Amino acid sequence: MTGSVEERRGRSPRFWVGLYFLSVAIIGALRISGAINGPTGFILLAAATGILIPITRKAHGGAMARYNRRVLICTFGYVLGLGIAVTLWNEYELTDPVVFAISLLPTLPTFGIIWAMARYLAEEQDEYLRHRTIMAALVALGFVLAVGIFYGFLEMFELVPHIWAWWVLPVWAVALGLTQFWHKVRGS
Amino acid sequence: MKNRLKVLRAERDWSQQDLATQLDVSRQSVNAIETGRYDPSLPLAFRIADVFGLAIEEIFLREE
Numbered sequence: 213m214t215g216s217v218e219e220r221r222g223r224s225p226r227f228w229v230g231l232y233f234l235s236v237a238i239i240g241a242l243r244i245s246g247a248i249n250g251p252t253g254f255i256l257l258a259a260a261t262g263i264l265i266p267i268t269r270k271a272h273g274g275a276m277a278r279y280n281r282r283v284l285i286c287t288f289g290y291v292l293g294l295g296i297a298v299t300l301w302n303e304y305e306l307t308d309p310v311v312f313a314i315s316l317l318p319t320l321p322t323f324g325i326i327w328a329m330a331r332y333l334a335e336e337q338d339e340y341l342r343h344r345t346i347m348a349a350l351v352a353l354g355f356v357l358a359v360g361i362f363y364g365f366l367e368m369f370e371l372v373p374h375i376w377a378w379w380v381l382p383v384w385a386v387a388l389g390l391t392q393f394w395h396k397v398r399g400s
Numbered sequence: 401m402k403n404r405l406k407v408l409r410a411e412r413d414w415s416q417q418d419l420a421t422q423l424d425v426s427r428q429s430v431n432a433i434e435t436g437r438y439d440p441s442l443p444l445a446f447r448i449a450d451v452f453g454l455a456i457e458e459i460f461l462r463e464e
Binding site for chain 2: 339
């Protein structure tokens with residue numbers, strides 16, 4: 213019996229990432245419409261990270277496979293930690309030390325993501341891929357600094373609303389992803 | 401830096417992946433070096449020279 217080439221090789225990473233974002237969008241829509249409550253939404257979001265597991269199995273290099281696995285575990289921990297923290301914050305009157313502690317629940321996994329990136333750079337044996345990732349990380353850092361400074365002044369002069377400072381990591385990650393995608397397109 | 405990687409590869413009928421496998425690097429690395437978007441480190445340049453059985457200066461050329 214012969215399967216298609218795609219079946220034999222497995223779906224591409226783009227398929228799993230697309231499916232993940234589709235799941236996130238559906239969970240978000242269910243939450244906004246009131247069909248599910250907050251805790252259920254966070255549990256579903258944490259479960260949805262499992263969709264990305266095939267990507268960690270498909271990665272060719274050892275360093276990239278380990279990076280994907282570490283980021284996936286940290287992302288799962290982040291969503292779970294955020295869900296627990298938000299639920300506790302909404303449901304209970306918390307003392308300052310407890311608020312400090314629950315703030316660490318989503319924070320520590322994001323430190324794990326930063327650590328995973330550092331380990332990837334240390335473990336990647338392919339010098340071009342390492343160079344490419346470093347350049348993408350620097351571009352992303354420059355983007356975050358530029359946006360942060362500009363937004364900071366806009367906020368200071370009361371033109372835009374206040375936003376929480378943790379936005380730096382998702383914006384950095386998006387900029388990193390876009391830069392790597394651009395490198396990939398240019399390379400092909 | 402200019403290089404003769406593409407010509408040398410074609411002479412041996414090697415694909416980029418063939419060369420990448422021999423060098424133990426990714427195909428993207430070979431592509432980036434070949435198209436001049438990335439200059440390899442000295443150790444990798446020596447490995448490339450060894451694979452082709454040539455001196456480094458016979459593969460990588462000074463920009464005039």
